Amino acid sequence: MDKEVEVLYIDDEINNLISFKANFRYTCTIHIAQSTVEAEEILNNNSNIRVIFCDHKMPNELGIDFLNRIKFSFPAPIRILLTAYADMELLVDSINKGNIYRFIRKPWVNEEITSAIIEANKFYLTTSLLDKRNQELEQAYRELDKFAYSVSHDLRDPLVGVLSAINLAREFEDLDEIYALLDLMRTSVLKLDAYIDSLKDYYLLRRGDLKLEEINFYDLATDIESFYKIYTSTTPLVFETNVDQVTTFKNDKSIIELIIHNLIPNAIKYQRVAEENQFVKLDIKVEKGGVTIRVEDNGIGIPEEQIEHIFRLFYRASNQAQGSGLGLYNVKNAIVKLNGDIKIESNQDKGTVFILSIPSK
Numbered sequence: 044m045d046k047e048v049e050v051l052y053i054d055d056e057i058n059n060l061i062s063f064k065a066n067f068r069y070t071c072t073i074h075i076a077q078s079t080v081e082a083e084e085i086l087n088n089n090s091n092i093r094v095i096f097c098d099h100k101m102p103n104e105l106g107i108d109f110l111n112r113i114k115f116s117f118p119a120p121i122r123i124l125l126t127a128y129a130d131m132e133l134l135v136d137s138i139n140k141g142n143i144y145r146f147i148r149k150p151w152v153n154e155e156i157t158s159a160i161i162e163a164n165k166f167y168l169t170t171s172l173l174d175k176r177n178q179e180l181e182q183a184y185r186e187l188d189k190f191a192y193s194v195s196h197d198l199r200d201p202l203v204g205v206l207s208a209i210n211l212a213r214e215f216e217d218l219d220e221i222y223a224l225l226d227l228m229r230t231s232v233l234k235l236d237a238y239i240d241s242l243k244d245y246y247l248l249r250r251g252d253l254k255l256e257e258i259n260f261y262d263l264a265t266d267i268e269s270f271y272k273i274y275t276s277t278t279p280l281v282f283e284t285n286v287d288q289v290t291t292f293k294n295d296k297s298i299i300e301l302i303i304h305n306l307i308p309n310a311i312k313y314q315r316v317a318e319e320n321q322f323v324k325l326d327i328k329v330e331k332g333g334v335t336i337r338v339e340d341n342g343i344g345i346p347e348e349q350i351e352h353i354f355r356l357f358y359r360a361s362n363q364a365q366g367s368g369l370g371l372y373n374v375k376n377a378i379v380k381l382n383g384d385i386k387i388e389s390n391q392d393k394g395t396v397f398i399l400s401i402p403s404k
């Protein structure tokens with residue numbers, strides 16, 4: 044066993060606490076409490092406690108009552124009751140209430156405590172894994188629901204658009220009118236393509252393993268700059284990149300590109316039309332241990348009350364431009380996958396900056 048396993052022992056007899064700590068301090072991390080009040084405080088401050096040993100006969104609150112009381116506020120730790128009494132009624136009552144993993148008779152022997160910690164820890168790991176799987180399953184169901192809704196709108200609407208344009212075009216003979224309809228079809232097909240691209244990213248982030256490689260951010264920024272210059276050269280918007288890399292950096296390049304390729308189109312899309320000096324800046328600074336990437340614009344900004352929602356699946360906070368509402372959801376998942384962090388600073392009608400910190404692997 045390792046010190047990662049945290050155990051709380053509650054007993055009103057100080058000698059028992061001292062001897063427990065002395066005996067098991069090399070086996071795991073021990074917290075001790077002389078009362079249930081003290082124990083509650085320790086539980087509040089140490090969310091990683093996996094096993095609680097609690098003496099039954101204590102002056103202010105019986106062990107069984109305490110364990111029963113904390114069942115909902117601290118459901119995760121495995122609860123073990125220590126008692127000097129072979130009290131059948133107590134045993135049956137606790138088993139019926141289902142709040143005790145096992146009993147240990149006092150005075151305890153070291154081997155019994157050690158094996159109880161090992162077993163309780165295994166039980167803890169299994170139940171917490173199960174909890175995690177359940178949460179993931181619930182989230183998957185919620186996402187499936189949203190996908191069903193989104194497919195019927197975001198995929199169907201452009202298709203219906205193309206179909207109507209085709210039907211109309213069959214009735215026209217004038218080439219200009221047909222070209223105008225072709226343009227409409229093109230817009231719809233591009234929308235479909237962008238949606239499918241985001242779905243591909245969604246899938247990649249869920250399934251794929253990380254492919255680590257050394258990243259030269261000067262090269263990466265040059266590629267990005269030439270890619271977006273094609274779009275921005277015919278607009279008043281100034282796109283600037285700035286890289287400062289003093290050391291090597293290793294991580295999954297395609298995921299970092301995916302993040303940047305979701306943030307920059309947003310920074311371009313959500314500009315203020317009336318702004319004369321529109322800009323988008325990509326700043327990359329690589330230092331020992333990680334990279335900080337800033338994507339800044341002086342666009343429409345995000346209303347304060349919307350900021351906490353924008354990373355949600357299919358959430359859209361503006362109708363200024365077309366989009367699927369998948370982009371920032373993918374960005375957040377990508378950041379989690381790389382063990383990074385993302386912050387936003389945004390002011391309505393002034394602009395937005397996304398600040399990412401990604402560790403080197």
Ligand code: ADP
Pocket residue numbers: 309310313340342343344345353358359360361365366367368369370371372395
């Ligand atoms: P969308 O496809 O709608 O752009 P995203 O997930 O990329 O979806 O973004 C979610 C919402 O966040 C957008 O609808 C927009 O309202 C807001 N948003 C994202 N980036 C910016 C930005 N740079 N400036 C202003 N609003 C932004």
